[in-house]
Amino acid sequence: MSEIAKARAHLHAALQEVTRDLAEYPGPIAGCDAQYTHLLATRTRIRNALTALDGEVFVATPRSLHPGAGVESR
Structure with a gap:
């Protein structure tokens, strides 16, 4: 069982x-x-923590500094 799955199980409990x-x-x-x-x-x-675990993670990169940003062309 992954650590995320363990955390989710503990939060549900x-x-x-x-x-x-x-x-x-x-x-x-x-x-x-x-x-x-x-x-x-x-x-x-607890509900917010479960929502955060289930949500999509956005990782900023130099070409996409915020969610929904298009790819910068050079």
Whole structure:
């Protein structure tokens, strides 16, 4: 198993755990419950990490300094 696959598996497990914790959390008072807000932020960070792992990687080269740039002709 590649290191990326291991990271993806760990992130999926963490996402399941946080989702379970959120589902079992007693009804929060909106805007007043720091622990609930922390769980929401953690879930967002995990989802963002999974998105980053699955996204296409852009590597800048001297001829293409930003995504979507055409090849420079000389």
